[in-house]
Amino acid sequence: MSTETTFQVPSLNCGHCVASVTRALSALHPLVEVQADPASKTVRVQAPASVERARLIAALTEAGYPPA
Template sequence: MSTVEHQFQVPDLSCGHCVAAVTRALQALHPLVEVQADPASKQVRVSAPAGVSAAQLTQALTAAGYPPA
């Protein structure tokens, strides 16, 4: 299965709790989603199966309370 890389700027990402919440929300979309979140740079990098769209990832981030900029 091919994967697609996505990158988001998430202004509200500020601590380990935020990273855990963002990771849980994104991995709930698909078990093969990989998340790298860095509170220092406010960057979230996502490697997701091709069937998971950027819009779905954005929606999951927003629903978790961490809307991307």
């Protein structure tokens, strides 16, 4: 079973940001899917239920893109 979570990420501004966020979140589990949109400053993550929201937040924060 997977869950979908959307984060507001104010510092998401460009393609490099999208790549960094995608890389950081994808490293958590091979089945993680990431859609990052710099225009709306949102990151949508679909991940197995075993990947806790706190781990997603920690990965974003460690990559330099803390969610609001």
